[in-house]
Amino acid sequence: MEAGVTDKTAGARFWLQSIVALLAGFAAVVVLSLLADAVFHLTGVFPANGQAMTEVGDNLLALSYRMVFGAFGSYVAARLAPARPLLHALILGAVGAALAILGVATTWNMNLGSHWYPIALVVTALPMAWIGGLLGRKG
Template identity: 45%
Template sequence: MTTIATTDASSPGRNLWRSARAVLLGLLAVFVLSLGADQLLHMLRVYPPWGVPMHDPGLNLLALSYRLAFGVVGGYVTARFAPCHALRHALALGAIGLALSALGAVAAMQAALGPAWYPVLLALSSIPTAWLGGVLYQRKRR
């Protein structure tokens, strides 16, 4: 008798790929939205040209504000596409965001690209904004 191995939707390997996809989609959403908004503000000459340090606190607050919103969107997207445990996936996105933002903060401070508080707050907000996105998804789902 021959046994044929099948893979159902709940298999660990399949869920691992779906989990990775969910987190990557959230990360991609944050990157695309953030860089798109940055590019638009550079084109409108609200921001200085790329590569020129931005020291104006008001402009840094503007950038932080939409990045906070985009972090929530990223958490929501991740939770939406998570195969299970939506909030855990959103928090995983937040942890990745924290790590990437912390590396960016170190680089930005060494290059004196603007006030130090901006990249620090960006890093510290990664987990709370992703969490909020996950919570909003869960509330909508109920």
């Protein structure tokens, strides 16, 4: 087998592993967040779906578990990364921050609750990814 073919295969495997690591971390954040949201809505901790969350305590609770889940997703991405685990975690954090910015922009005038909450999601995305990435480093 030629050296170039082996290099191409290794390169393709590296990118595939990187993509899988990022998708797994992202899926962990999304699934855990949706499950927690559902549990809190079903148990009456949060208002019924479709109603604005206006209580500061509700928003703080949602922010706190989203921060933990963001760190955990970044941990997963770092653990599964073929190399440079912290970079993978921070890429996932950047994706989370970008999606949070999109959420701020699209919901700003929809009267869904406090404006500080979606802004806090933006602000905490990268720090939590960094923490998850540090915890997820191998070795």
